[in-house]
Amino acid sequence: MTHLCLRDPHESRVPWLSYGRPIRVTQVRTRSADSTVATAVMRLLSNRKIQLVLNGSFGLVLLGVAIVSIRHFVGAGWPIHHADPLLVTCAALLFLAAYAFKAWGWQRLFHASERPTADALAFAGGAACVGGIALPGRVDDAVRIAVVKRYPGTKAGIGTLGLSLLVLGMLDNAALTPMASVAAAGSSHWTTRAGFALVAAAGVAAAAVVAFLPRIVRIPFVSRRRFGRWLAEHTHCTKKEAWAAWLLISISWSLRGLAVFLLLNALSMPGSYVLALAFLVASAASAALPIAPAGAATQAGAGAAILVLGGVGTADAVAFSVAAQALVIVTGAAVMLLIGSWQLALRLRASRVARAAAAAA
Numbered sequence: 001m002t003h004l005c006l007r008d009p010h011e012s013r014v015p016w017l018s019y020g021r022p023i024r025v026t027q028v029r030t031r032s033a034d035s036t037v038a039t040a041v042m043r044l045l046s047n048r049k050i051q052l053v054l055n056g057s058f059g060l061v062l063l064g065v066a067i068v069s070i071r072h073f074v075g076a077g078w079p080i081h082h083a084d085p086l087l088v089t090c091a092a093l094l095f096l097a098a099y100a101f102k103a104w105g106w107q108r109l110f111h112a113s114e115r116p117t118a119d120a121l122a123f124a125g126g127a128a129c130v131g132g133i134a135l136p137g138r139v140d141d142a143v144r145i146a147v148v149k150r151y152p153g154t155k156a157g158i159g160t161l162g163l164s165l166l167v168l169g170m171l172d173n174a175a176l177t178p179m180a181s182v183a184a185a186g187s188s189h190w191t192t193r194a195g196f197a198l199v200a201a202a203g204v205a206a207a208a209v210v211a212f213l214p215r216i217v218r219i220p221f222v223s224r225r226r227f228g229r230w231l232a233e234h235t236h237c238t239k240k241e242a243w244a245a246w247l248l249i250s251i252s253w254s255l256r257g258l259a260v261f262l263l264l265n266a267l268s269m270p271g272s273y274v275l276a277l278a279f280l281v282a283s284a285a286s287a288a289l290p291i292a293p294a295g296a297a298t299q300a301g302a303g304a305a306i307l308v309l310g311g312v313g314t315a316d317a318v319a320f321s322v323a324a325q326a327l328v329i330v331t332g333a334a335v336m337l338l339i340g341s342w343q344l345a346l347r348l349r350a351s352r353v354a355r356a357a358a359a360a361a
Helices: 036-045 048-076 085-107 118-131 139-150 158-186 190-211 226-234 239-266 273-286 295-309 314-360
Strands: none
Touching: 085 118, 085 158, 085 239, 085 314, 118 139, 118 314, 139 158, 158 190, 158 226, 158 239, 158 273, 190 239, 190 273, 239 273, 239 314, 273 295, 273 314, 295 314
């Protein structure tokens, strides 16, 4: 009897057994942890013409948004033009310090051998915040990865950066847990209380995942799969480093909460520190939406809704929310300007030293 069989192209040719079935010896292909898609993206982004197009498009978008914003504020007036300038300045400085602590916390999530500098991570945070004016929600993570990857001296790969952002988001949720609990306790509406309780529960769950992530990747059920092997290869955050990162990120969010409280008092608006925390938690929770029209607009809308529920007038709530979001964006732009100027000064100094050394030789 003749036996017919469709052989797999990766299957070795072996003799048939007496009962009519072959011994199948399938060759296992070994692939690196980074997928071919990431490699293709890197090749595309390394093209000089593509870089010019992307940078030019991003610059034009930001320029257009800046022109529209300036025209709006010239016609309608700055929402906080009657605010106390001293308190507004203090709030801006607190937002600026929050960027630094967030960068230090994010830095803890990398292995020491490929850890980006804090200025690279702070610059990426500022770029993502400024880009959130027009970019849809969650696209700011792609901006962070692109900025850090292109920053001088970065050794971390795309996979490591992506996983660090995922862990960073979970640590953000964990850092918001105490604030969400306080906001839930001080809320008078059962809907907002349930929402803040849900945020707090999600923060606890996220903290547990981060704490046990090194053990999770060693579970046989996980390690046998391709994603599990990728996760194990890119997981460099120990429990000690995770707790240090959580502490720094918690300080960052606390500084932001204090800045919002100062802004409320700068405008002499009826509010307390609990309301400021509720505003901050609602804005941050809205940023977790997978699809949103624009990150800044979504956060401003969520914050305004909480203020209205807290007894603030609708017009005042919208004006304050827009002003607070604008102050955060201006602070992010200031972070980019300061770090960019510092890097430019370092390059000019290195160029002068190189020319002096060449002239002396």
